[in-house]
Amino acid sequence: MGDNGEYSSQFFGEAVAEFMRLPGVGRKSAQRYALHMLGRPIEERKRFIAAIQRFLEEVQHCPECHGLSDDGGVCSICASRSRDRAILCVVADTRDVMAIEHSQSYRGLYYVMGGLIDPMQGIGPSQLPIDQLLSTIVGKGIREVILAFGATMEGDTTQFYLQRCIAPTGVTISQPARGVSLGENLEQADGMTLGTAFAQRVVINPGSTVERNVKKADQTR
Template identity: 35%
Template sequence: MPALDYPAPIRELILQMKSLPGIGQRSAERLVLWMMGRGHARAAELARALVQLEQRVGICSECGFFIERDSACGLCESDKRQKTVLCVVEQAADVLRLERSGAFSGLYHVLGGRLSPLDNITPSDLRIRELAARVPALGVEEVILALSADVEGEATSNYLADSLRPLGVKVTRLAQGMPAGGGLDHVDEMTLHHALSGRRAM
């Protein structure tokens, strides 16, 4: 006698949910069962939102941030942005993190990831050529690298700095070091090293 299991459509939805980052088998199962308990209206709302995401959301060809299809990019087209400073980030979500800080008013460039030989991500897989083209076209004077402080982020930053140097543009990196509100007893050696190297006068 075969083991009892969910009907095929439920199994398929659990499989699709499980393929999302950060969601395992149990979480996927709970989400699907929760939707089932809310009735078909909730499932229809979710399906409609996913279809709209596919049909209406695109990527700006200039900066790489999300836009509604056939709409101008609010970042690239804004007259309030400082056009001579360009901040390079790994993912589109990083743009929002920086914007919410209120500390940056220039333009952005989303790479779409970072170099990772183990994952077969090479320079041709990232938006590096587009970056090199934007710098002279916009008259950029400074490129800020706002990438991760791990091995892949460091490698990507070094590669970008070498690639941009012939363009005569100033290349800087986000300061790294002590987190706000943190003490020395909660800081690892690498962070402490960066904090000491990047110290500034008061």
């Protein structure tokens, strides 16, 4: 090893150490990242630095949905006039917003709780912005609230608690369907999932609930 550290260049070593702070990045990946960037044209290096710097210095939380927002103003989803402003999807985390947006299956608004009720981690309802959620629901004239949490103990607990808080407002409360994942064989699905999938099974013959649901969804678009 070099005598001023692990590498022949101290600055290289420091960059590798910083890349290794990223989740799931080990020494080899960090070295690959640093060497890759070093081999890029000067304009590309500058753009890399500038983008990461601006992001880390500027990005804040949207005052309305608590999702990510440039410069602390209202985020582009909350500001958009082309979204259905009567549906609010409540999620635990900004990652969930990204996953749902990526699926292109939802065109309403979001509300990011910033966590889930988790007694094991000492997180109770008082640490979640529930009052603000209720004000949003009433203030914005929301018609339907989708409680979109993971199918976990914490997700279910939070959903159950929020359901009781929101019920008095009179809005429709829904949750994403649970069942067999697309591309999954029945034998791959775990017993709990299969149990839910059978309990919440949907009729598929013509004129059935599913067809009616599809028509209803078409009308609301």
